[in-house]
Structures are given as C-alpha cells and as structure tokens.
Amino acid sequence: MMLEEIPAFSAMFGFIGCLLIVALSKILGRWLQRREDYYRWLRSGSGGGEQG
Amino acid sequence: MIELNIPPVLVYVVGAALLPLVGRGRVRRWFLVAVAVLGLVSAFTLKPQTSWVVPFSGFELVFLHADRLSLIMGYIFSFIGAAAILYGLDVVRENGEYICGLLYLGSALGAVFAGDFFTLYIFWEIMAFSSLGLVWYSRTERARNAGMRYILFHLFGGCAFLAGIVIHYMSTGSIAVGPVETGVGYFLLLMGIGVNTAFIPLHTWLPDAYPKATIAGAVFMSVYTTKTGVYVLARTFPGVEAVAYMGGVMALYGVIFALMQNDVRKLLSYHIVSQVGYMVAGIGIGTAIGIDGGIAHVFNHILYKALLFMCMGAVIYRTGRNNLTDLGGLARKMPVTMITCVIAALSISGVVGFNGYISKGMVIHAAEESHMHLLALALMLGSVGTFLSFLKLTYYTFFRRNEGIEAREAPLPMLIAMSVTAFFCVAIGVYPKMLYVILPYPEVAMEYRAYAPGHTAGTLELLLMTAFMFAALKVLIAPHERITYDIDYLYRKAGRGVIWFCEKPLMAFASAIDTDLRRLAGSFVWFSRNPAMASVVLLNATATRLGLMKPPAHAYGYRGEEKDDLSWEVPVKAIEEPRERLSIGTGILLVVIFFLLYLIVMLTHGWLA
Numbered sequence: 001m002m003l004e005e006i007p008a009f010s011a012m013f014g015f016i017g018c019l020l021i022v023a024l025s026k027i028l029g030r031w032l033q034r035r036e037d038y039y040r041w042l043r044s045g046s047g048g049g050e051q052g
Numbered sequence: 053m054i055e056l057n058i059p060p061v062l063v064y065v066v067g068a069a070l071l072p073l074v075g076r077g078r079v080r081r082w083f084l085v086a087v088a089v090l091g092l093v094s095a096f097t098l099k100p101q102t103s104w105v106v107p108f109s110g111f112e113l114v115f116l117h118a119d120r121l122s123l124i125m126g127y128i129f130s131f132i133g134a135a136a137i138l139y140g141l142d143v144v145r146e147n148g149e150y151i152c153g154l155l156y157l158g159s160a161l162g163a164v165f166a167g168d169f170f171t172l173y174i175f176w177e178i179m180a181f182s183s184l185g186l187v188w189y190s191r192t193e194r195a196r197n198a199g200m201r202y203i204l205f206h207l208f209g210g211c212a213f214l215a216g217i218v219i220h221y222m223s224t225g226s227i228a229v230g231p232v233e234t235g236v237g238y239f240l241l242l243m244g245i246g247v248n249t250a251f252i253p254l255h256t257w258l259p260d261a262y263p264k265a266t267i268a269g270a271v272f273m274s275v276y277t278t279k280t281g282v283y284v285l286a287r288t289f290p291g292v293e294a295v296a297y298m299g300g301v302m303a304l305y306g307v308i309f310a311l312m313q314n315d316v317r318k319l320l321s322y323h324i325v326s327q328v329g330y331m332v333a334g335i336g337i338g339t340a341i342g343i344d345g346g347i348a349h350v351f352n353h354i355l356y357k358a359l360l361f362m363c364m365g366a367v368i369y370r371t372g373r374n375n376l377t378d379l380g381g382l383a384r385k386m387p388v389t390m391i392t393c394v395i396a397a398l399s400i401s402g403v404v405g406f407n408g409y410i411s412k413g414m415v416i417h418a419a420e421e422s423h424m425h426l427l428a429l430a431l432m433l434g435s436v437g438t439f440l441s442f443l444k445l446t447y448y449t450f451f452r453r454n455e456g457i458e459a460r461e462a463p464l465p466m467l468i469a470m471s472v473t474a475f476f477c478v479a480i481g482v483y484p485k486m487l488y489v490i491l492p493y494p495e496v497a498m499e500y501r502a503y504a505p506g507h508t509a510g511t512l513e514l515l516l517m518t519a520f521m522f523a524a525l526k527v528l529i530a531p532h533e534r535i536t537y538d539i540d541y542l543y544r545k546a547g548r549g550v551i552w553f554c555e556k557p558l559m560a561f562a563s564a565i566d567t568d569l570r571r572l573a574g575s576f577v578w579f580s581r582n583p584a585m586a587s588v589v590l591l592n593a594t595a596t597r598l599g600l601m602k603p604p605a606h607a608y609g610y611r612g613e614e615k616d617d618l619s620w621e622v623p624v625k626a627i628e629e630p631r632e633r634l635s636i637g638t639g640i641l642l643v644v645i646f647f648l649l650y651l652i653v654m655l656t657h658g659w660l661a
Contacts, residue, residue, distance in 0.1 A: 010510040014517030017436035022525050025311040033312065033534040039544070 064158025088134035095130035114167025140268030152185030186269030213244025249281030291338020299333025300430035307437030345414030366462035380454030
C-alpha cells in the first residue's frame, strides 16, 4: 500500500516531521553551537586550544 | 541559425584570455555579454556526437562527447553561467575574478563534455583551482583561510579521483567515462567524486568556503562543483544502493544543520548539501525514472539555488550584513529582490507550481517505486525541513520589522539576471514538459504525472502543516549570534595534530637521522681517502678494543712527538687523518672497476632487460 493512501497522512507527517527536525536541530545546537569568533578565540591561545 | 560545433569550454577559455585586453568600463561589459551569448549558442546548438578526438601518447582524448545526459548539463550550465556573468557586471571590480569565473564555468562544461577520464580529470582540477580564486578574491583573512581548507579538500579528492582512474585503466585498459567495477579503484573514484558531491562527512569544505566567496563568486560556486560531481556520479555509479542512501543522509543532514545557521549564505550552503542529496538519491536508485528525477533536480536546483545566492548576494551587497540576526525589513526597500527570492524559496521547498516540485516528486516517486520506503520518507522529511528553513530565511530577511536598516534595490544587471532565472523557475513548474523532453529518458519522464491530484493534494497538505508549524515554533528556530560547528571541528583538530606530529616527533626523528647520516658520510669520506691504510687502522683499533692486541707503540697517523702515556684516544685521533692518500687516478680506477662489475652482473642476470 502506498503511504499516501492513508487519510491525512501528509498532514500528520508534516506535523511530526517539523517537531522532529526542530527538536533535532535544537539538541544538536545545544551541543555544537559556539560564540561567533570561536575558532579565532581557539587559535589565539588560552591554553593550547583544548577547551572545546 | 549559427552552429559553432566546438566544445563550449573553448568559448569561455578564449574569453578569459582576452578579458584583460579589452580594458574597463563599457567595452568590458559588452565583451562579457558577448562571451555569455556565444557560450549559450555553442551549448544550445550542439548535436549528439563524439568529436574533437585528440591522440595523446597512446590515448584518445575526447573533448566533445555529447549525448542526452551531457547536453542537458551543457544547457543549464551555459544558461546559468550567462546569468551569473550578467549578475556580476556591477559588483565584480577585478578582471581576475571574472577570469576565475569564466575558467571555472568553462572547465565545468569541459568536464561534462569530456569523453574520457583523463580529460575529465584535467577539467576537474582546473575547476578546483579556478573556484579557489573566487573565494580568495574576497580578500579577507577568513576567506584566505577557508580557501586553503577548500583547496586541501579538493586536492585530496582529486588525488583519490586520479588514483581511481589509474587503477580502473590498469584493470580494463579503457579510459572512456563509464561504470567502474568493484575494487580499490572503485572506492577511490567514489571518494574522489564524493568530495565534489559533498558526501557526508566529506562535505565540510562547502559550507565553509561558499559563504566567504565574493558576491558573484558564490553564485558561480553554488552551481558547478557539486553538479559536475552528480553528473560524473550518474556516468560511473548509477544504481548503487549505498549511494542512494547516502543521498537520504545528505538530504536530512543538510536540512538540520541549515536550521541552525545565522549567516544567510551558510544556510544556503547547507541546503546545497541537502538538495544534492536528492540528486544523489535519484542516481543511486538508478532506474530510468530515478536518473531522470536526479538530473531534472540538477537542472531545477541550479536555477533556484543560483537565484537564492543572487538574492542573498544582492542583500549583502546593499546592506553589508550577512547574518539573519542583523537583517529584516527589506521587503519594501528591495521589492524585486524580495519577489524573486520568494519564488526561489517556494521552488526549493517544492511548492506546487514551482520547478522544485516537479523534480523532487519524481525522485521520491522513484524511491517508492523501487521499494525504498525508508529513503522516500527521509526525502519527504528533508522537504519539510527545507520549507521550514526557507520560511525562516525569507521571514527574517524581508518581513521581520527592522527600522534600522538602510538599503536600496539592487543594480539593474543583477535584477535582470534574477528576474530571468525566476521566470524559468515558474515556467518549468507550470509547464514541466519543456524540461521532461530533454531528460536522458524522456519517454519515462513524460509518463510521470507531476500534477496527479493525489500527489498535489498531499504536497499541499504537507506544506500547509509545515507553515503552520513554523508559526507555532518560530521562537524555537529563531536565529542566534552563534556559529555551529560541524565535522570540520574534527578535521581542524586532526589538522592541528598533524602539525604537532610534524613539528615534534617527526622533526626529532629527522634530526637524529641527519646527525647519524652525517657521521656515516664522514666516516666514508675518511675511509675513501686511503682505503688500504684505513682498514689497517680500523682492524688495529678493533683488535685493541677487543683486547686481542696491545695499543701500538706508534699509532698510525699520530703526528707529533713521542708521548709516553699512549692512551685510548690515540687510535681515535689517528682515525681522523690517515697519512697517505690515494691519488685521484686510483680512485677513478676503483670506480671504473665497480661499474664494470656492475655491468657484467647486470648483463648476465638480465636486469633492466
């Protein structure tokens, strides 16, 4: 059976998909986001740049 | 009707060579327009053929191999090249930047019309270096560093690609561009192509370098490198399942990272990764409809992605700001830019009636037909994320209130380029057949009904829900003044590790070897001055040291008076300078004898024979 035959499949998919993607990007963001001059700040020293 | 029947690359290379001679101002403008038009003519009048075959040291290099697949690439490459040339007329100050752009676009055309791997490889490398120029002409330190990382990646990819070609040639004896059999060469070739096609995790050069390129340079770059990669992938690896799933991963990965970006062109760069994922998926599925979908997506993607880079370039050019947190309120000030950007955003999101819809749907349809449901779901999820991202981009650039921003509409050449490209985004969306007839398998594409009611309704439903969710979750995905690090963090760390390794252990090892070698060389010199005497000295010294013999009363070479306390140092001192030296003639005689022996051995054993 094609997935598109389930009634309102697309709307449900859109709803869950949005939640999933936003959640993923939020979680990853918390882990991966740094201040804008991060790499420059890393290179400029402060202990050999191992604070990541 | 004029027919040039030459490889289109020639037009652009000659154009680039002549550009410095035409001076500045108006002449330069018309010259560039003429190059763009000639390029268009040369690509659009090509007939399917194999010509321009040049014999080269036993190989036949094919410079013009035109079939349906390369022709469609030629059409879109030359079209968007013309648009990009036009776009740059007012922004590009230096001739060098245009020369890089022309060489880059020319070599991309050279690559898609190359009939053999060797020619392809040459153009592949020219592309890497000429696009590096487009990054470096920004003339900022960030651009310089990013360009360095960019070219390192591409050199690595180029090496893998070349090694793959060589291995392929060794095993098959053919250099014609075509599918490769499994083995080491297969993986090397796939990796080389993977760098250009931005396979995860080889993609980091893309979102790193593109946002730092010049305004017009980024428009060029958004088109050629990745799409040439997809084209070569279609030639060499159609129907490889792992490639299809890699496409799914790219589609999702790009979208998730795009949502975290603040720099507008970085956001767009991550969407290149994501959109190229759809094309790679289509190629990897490998059925006629899959290849058609992938290539149709290449065509459409080039239109809307170049348009997006043009619009964002215009915004950066007029405002000097490139972060979403600083932008806003431009809808009134730059209306044409806003309208074209919205068209591009709707196209990339696959909204019904725009060109992204008709090719993205084809790829997803191909995945479902081949029973790769997981892949189809991943691609659909990717398009949800894409729409979210572009609602965010257009909202924060054009519609959010921002009174403090000053800007006026982009210059006329930019507006013309943007409007023409936007027109084709809509035209192909409304009348998909004009694209379907030039695809590699037109009969299959013509049977695909993009506007089947179920599909259209489903897509609309999906996108409406996404728009609603954007409104609901806007706070969560608002841009922040943050950079996001990607796998490039690991590469940077590894790079620093390599430098540490070179500076510390490797240097210590090298200097140790150096000292030892010098000592060894010194002793050889000493020995060769008088081999006969030296061996006697050595024998005596060894014998003495082993206790077989008393230290000689008069050590050899001991120049000087009698000394009573002959100690261990005496023979050592003697080693420094044997008294008698061999004459040069004797030395030469020894050398001749050595070579004679060598020659005899070589002849009798048949070395080098």
